[in-house]
Amino acid sequence: MxxxxxxxxxxxxxxxxxxxxxxxxxxxxxxxxxxxxxxxxxxxxxxxxxxxxxxxxxxxxxxxxxxxxxxLPPARLVVIGAVHISQALAPMAAIADFDLEIIDPRTAFATPERFGAATLHAEWPEDVLKRRPLDAWTALAAVTHDPKIDDYPLQAALEAGCFYVGALGSRKTHAKRLERLAENGVDRAKLERIHAPIGLPIGAASPAEIAVATLAQIIAALRSRDGAAAPGREGAT
Amino acid sequence: METAATGNDIRDPLTLAESWHGEGRKVALATVVETWGSAPRPVGSHLVIDAEGNFDGSVSGGCVEGAVVTEALDVIESGTPRMLEFGVADETAWQVGLSCGGRIRVYVERLG
Known part of the structure; x- marks a missing residue:
């Protein structure tokens, strides 16, 4: 060669x-x-x-x-929110071979004491994603419940064609979120790519169970690349 | 986006092959192109070898690396790529230790 x-x-x-x-x-x-x-x-x-x-x-x-x-690039998982669910998701994602990073501007949440060896950014998603842009081989899970933190990365994930985009929150919360994002100029068809409420419907009750349901949904999106979330084929539905 | 090199990247055979070649070393690259049965390393795995017999990476998890290195030294010398086949039915492979029951084909080429 x-x-x-x-x-x-x-x-x-x-x-x-x-x-x-x-x-x-x-x-x-x-x-x-x-x-x-x-x-x-x-x-x-x-x-x-x-x-x-x-x-x-x-x-x-x-x-x-x-x-x-x-x-193929190794799959990344970007989690917005250093919350209880993320504490369970971090070790599971590592076992499943995802490159995981957690972003949360609230410094009381994003601490090494709570997350061990996981990559943490105690900064606003706007700042981190500028340095480390999302791409088609990245999954994004927004789990803070806070529109000030979640909305920007969700929009960025849809625009970057992330193979998975998920957001925590009830149907009602999600309906309001969709309104906000649409007002912000996000295409209606792209909005349908957001998995919400987050995770496969397995009746998950605890934060750890929601983490299992979410990781399974991410893997399903990665491995069914003929489907809606095909990396490299941005916006394909 | 360029991601920062991690510990894994440093051991990545293709990255090593590039840096060895950049240092002026003569380099061959071996690639698993086909497997049957229970082969220990998947298709696409690499072993990188230099003219002194140094190697890194893996095409069989240690079973046939020695034989691949020997062949690679010839390939570095001649420049002609070679296809190697190892399996339990093969006397040589048995001697070099592919006892795991699988068969593999390894393509060896010079980096130039």
Whole structure:
């Protein structure tokens, strides 16, 4: 493989872009394929399938034997609110292999004593997300109940095409939230992507159970990428 | 967005391959391209090898790395990619220790 190609591949991986390195196993020639890049012939279908499944493998396409090595960015989970639910969600998300970070401007909540080793930002979401923007490979769960804290990141998550957007709150609270976001110019179709009340309907009662229901819903969104929340296909419904 | 390097990135074979090559070392990259049965490392896993026989990463969780390194030294010398196959039915693989019951195919190429 050409060293420049490897450098380019590593650059794309660091930038959290989904890419495939396609190697012709007979000639040894390699090329980089970015997600969404227009392709023709049999390769197009194989590449689409590989991006969707995330599985690397050998394919026969247009008379050539190619190895497709799929590089999907690791999934991030951004939690707005250093609350009780987040305390349960943090260790579970780590076990399920998500890169988790918690944002809450209320310094009494966002303390290492309450969260151990989890990444904490005791700042406003507006400030953190400027430095660490959301993307299609990020899930966002807003759990403070406070519109002053939750509304901005929810809107940012919808605009960034996050593969999962969830918000804590009753149906009534959520209806008011939708009104506010719509007034703020968020597209009605995008608003429908918000999972609220948050979590799969398993009758979760305690904060820890709500965390289980939420994590399961996030995993479902990540693994059903043909569905509404397909990373890399922003706004697809 | 460029994310900061974490502890894991430092051990990432593709990142290592790039930095080794940048240091002027001669480097080969081995990639698992096919597996059957209970192979310990998934398709797409990498081992990076230099001309001195230093290596990092994993294509089999330790079973066949030694043999891959030997072949990689030839690939670094010749520049010609090679396809290796290991499995329990294979005398050599048995000797190098792929006793886990799986079979794997490993593609080895020079980084240039």
């Amino acid at each position: 050409d060293a420049h190609l490897l450098a380019e591949l590593n650059r794309e991986r660091r930038a959290r872009h989904a890419v495939i390195l396609a190697t012709d196993l007979n000639s040894g020639a390699s090329r980089l394929i970015r997600e969404g890049e227009p392709l023709s012939g049999e390769l197009s279908e194989a590449v689409l399938k590989a991006f969707r499944s995330g599985k690397s493998g050998q394919v026969e396409a247009d008379g050539r034997t190619l190895f497709l090595n799929v590089h």
